[in-house]
Amino acid sequence: MTPxxxxxxxxxxxxxxxxxxxxxxxxxxxxxxxxxxxxTGGSRVLVxxxxxxxxxxxxxxLAIPGAAGALIALLAMGYTVPPLKFSHRGLxxxxxxxxxxxxxxxxxxxx
Numbered sequence: 008m009t010p011x012x013x014x015x016x017x018x019x020x021x022x023x024x025x026x027x028x029x030x031x032x033x034x035x036x037x038x039x040x041x042x043x044x045x046x047t048g049g050s051r052v053l054v055x056x057x058x059x060x061x062x063x064x065x066x067x068x069l070a071i072p073g074a075a076g077a078l079i080a081l082l083a084m085g086y087t088v089p090p091l092k093f094s095h096r097g098l099x100x101x102x103x104x105x106x107x108x109x110x111x112x113x114x115x116x117x118x
Contacts, residue, residue: 076117
């Protein structure tokens with residue numbers, strides 16, 4: 008269950024970061040869009056003032072490192088844990104190279 012939950016957390020945080028970044032970078036065009044709807048014009052939380060830019064920046068700053076951390080944890084656990092089982096597929100050393108080098112450094116930075 009843990010690998011599943013880490014995978015879900017990774018996807019959730021990546022999606023959140025995508026939405027937050029879209030609202031951040033499309034603010035001017037969303038503000039000019041007079042025909043915004045459920046499929047165009049962004050979430051409108053910045054345009055309508057329901058969130059300020061500082062809160063959005065904080066959300067972006069939490070979502071991106073959170074997704075990276077969850078992905079690194081998932082990769083680290085996937086060395087022998089199903090369904091990934093990297094070591095059984097000849098990818099164990101690549102997994103260790105990523106998670107014990109860049110992954111460890113990023114985890115230290117985030118902590």
